[in-house]
Amino acid sequence: MEEETKHDLVKIIASAILLGIAIAIEKASSLPIWANLLIYLVPYFIVGFETIKEALENIVHGEIFDEDFLMFVATVGALAIGFIPGGEPQFAEAVFVMLFFQLGELFEGIAEGKSEKSIEALMEIRPDYAYIEKGGKTEKVNPEVVEVGDIMVIAPGQKVPMDGVIIEGKTSLNTVAITGESVPRKVAEEDVILSGCVNINGTVRAKVTKKFEDSTVAKIIDLVKNASEQKSKSEKFITKFSKIYTPIVVIAAVLFAVIPPLISGDFLGSFSTWLLRALTFLVVSCPCALVISVPLAFFGGIGGASKKGILIKGSNHVDSLAKIGTVVFDKTGTLTEGVFEVVAIHPEIFDENKLLHLAAHVERYSSHPIAISLKSAYENEDDDCSVTEVEEFAGQGVKAKVNDDVVYVGNYKLMEKLGVQWKNCEKSGTIVHVAINGEYFGHIIISDKIKADSKNAVGKIKQDRIKTIMLTGDHMDVAKDVAGELSINEYYAELLPQDKVTKIEEIIKEKLPKSNVAFVGDGINDAPVIARADVGIAMGAIGSDAAIEAADVILMEDKTSKIAEAIRIAKRTIKIAEENIIFAIAIKIIVLILAAFGYAPMWLAVFADVGVTVLAVLNSMRALK
Numbered sequence: 001m002e003e004e005t006k007h008d009l010v011k012i013i014a015s016a017i018l019l020g021i022a023i024a025i026e027k028a029s030s031l032p033i034w035a036n037l038l039i040y041l042v043p044y045f046i047v048g049f050e051t052i053k054e055a056l057e058n059i060v061h062g063e064i065f066d067e068d069f070l071m072f073v074a075t076v077g078a079l080a081i082g083f084i085p086g087g088e089p090q091f092a093e094a095v096f097v098m099l100f101f102q103l104g105e106l107f108e109g110i111a112e113g114k115s116e117k118s119i120e121a122l123m124e125i126r127p128d129y130a131y132i133e134k135g136g137k138t139e140k141v142n143p144e145v146v147e148v149g150d151i152m153v154i155a156p157g158q159k160v161p162m163d164g165v166i167i168e169g170k171t172s173l174n175t176v177a178i179t180g181e182s183v184p185r186k187v188a189e190e191d192v193i194l195s196g197c198v199n200i201n202g203t204v205r206a207k208v209t210k211k212f213e214d215s216t217v218a219k220i221i222d223l224v225k226n227a228s229e230q231k232s233k234s235e236k237f238i239t240k241f242s243k244i245y246t247p248i249v250v251i252a253a254v255l256f257a258v259i260p261p262l263i264s265g266d267f268l269g270s271f272s273t274w275l276l277r278a279l280t281f282l283v284v285s286c287p288c289a290l291v292i293s294v295p296l297a298f299f300g301g302i303g304g305a306s307k308k309g310i311l312i313k314g315s316n317h318v319d320s321l322a323k324i325g326t327v328v329f330d331k332t333g334t335l336t337e338g339v340f341e342v343v344a345i346h347p348e349i350f351d352e353n354k355l356l357h358l359a360a361h362v363e364r365y366s367s368h369p370i371a372i373s374l375k376s377a378y379e380n381e382d383d384d385c386s387v388t389e390v391e392e393f394a395g396q397g398v399k400a401k402v403n404d405d406v407v408y409v410g411n412y413k414l415m416e417k418l419g420v421q422w423k424n425c426e427k428s429g430t431i432v433h434v435a436i437n438g439e440y441f442g443h444i445i446i447s448d449k450i451k452a453d454s455k456n457a458v459g460k461i462k463q464d465r466i467k468t469i470m471l472t473g474d475h476m477d478v479a480k481d482v483a484g485e486l487s488i489n490e491y492y493a494e495l496l497p498q499d500k501v502t503k504i505e506e507i508i509k510e511k512l513p514k515s516n517v518a519f520v521g522d523g524i525n526d527a528p529v530i531a532r533a534d535v536g537i538a539m540g541a542i543g544s545d546a547a548i549e550a551a552d553v554i555l556m557e558d559k560t561s562k563i564a565e566a567i568r569i570a571k572r573t574i575k576i577a578e579e580n581i582i583f584a585i586a587i588k589i590i591v592l593i594l595a596a597f598g599y600a601p602m603w604l605a606v607f608a609d610v611g612v613t614v615l616a617v618l619n620s621m622r623a624l625k
Contacts, residue, residue: 040079326515341377
């Protein structure tokens, strides 16, 4: 237990004991009213000093209408009511109100502390140092001074300080802080490693690929810290509500204390009764249960999602996630592995090897997955062929001059653009056509494997009655096969990057009222679509920086099933916030009505404020799990 919490607990216990003693003295003796007041003021000031001080400071600064002010006015009024003609002393009740209020503040602080510690635990993924090779020696340095290209040495038990690529050694990494996945990931030479992971069992040397401020761990910390700045609709409503509501309540309480006695014709005789009711009304009406518990629910939901490797950039995106009615997927790298391989070669003139040889040379300078698969299939890339005049046709293919031949490699659209008669293929996969000097020379079939997690992901999303759509630039037959295997509701194929933006806009126009459209992608080409969707979701573990920057939600682990989990976390968070709103308002309305008719003692008023706040805050804590 922290020192401040211990100190507050001691004050509450001491005040409670002294209150008991004061009640006993009052009942056992016949002291004058002012003497009893002095006795009760001791426990009152012990437990209420900080609240009184805060209320007075806020009044000086013009910030009058807050919970400290309401408690101060209510308790001072209760202490003074015995000195009004016809008024019964309420000393014990005044101390009890302040005591219960402080007890509620204590529980609230403990609950908030647990929530903050949960987020702070996530912040511990930040590395404190890095070991860098310089001049044949290893130096311990601050991660923020490390440059791209530096060689870092990571021993077992150490955190990976920056994103990098292993150049020597192999090991297993604990990635739970980044991805939420507890199973260690094996890595070796040429594998990418992310900052924030923990090296388990082998020393590795890795080349730094990103500065610390651009690294994965820095982005996670920044996103989680700043998520609370973007308020949800519920939070914005509560903030505006409390600013208008609290002054109205204070004015209503004043009128409540004055008008009924004036109407009754016996002002002095009935004023104390109505003043007590007004003070009770004032305590009940404090909106702190809503002001504290609703933001805390969203804070907890974002923190809980972070533990699962799901980064939500703000409370407003929690709102948006909970209302998703359609999820639109990119295909390659999202639903499929994005690792293509040549599965068939169908030449028209040359033999298979020569057709593959020419296609691989044309794609020599491309980093597209299809180009990589062609180059991987043809291992003799370093021959004497010259490759010049390379030209790319967006969404269609590539042209290059290989020795003296002009070779075109691409989809059927490129062939039609050239006026070349191409042939289809019944074999499932992406068809790469090859034309040389304006003549069709055959095609190569490249296949992409569906991720093991994709079917489960689509199934979970559809269980929540959410429509699924797939967009791809791939051939229609390939799209049909993938959509069929995954039971996706709709699919659109052979789309250029700009076509995907147009299609997502059409989908958004056709969506149901009060529902959102999410787009899930991973590549740099997906960034415009991610930005255009109501909710942009990036596959962060493998995604491009552009996609991550554009996204509202980032899945750190390469699992599409996290989408359904993110939606369910958002819905649960919204439900908890709504429970708090309904519960707090309902209790307050009931007790306010009772107070108006004189059936609500001061202790019940305190429960309607502090007790409800504690229960609502504890309910908000559920969002963390």
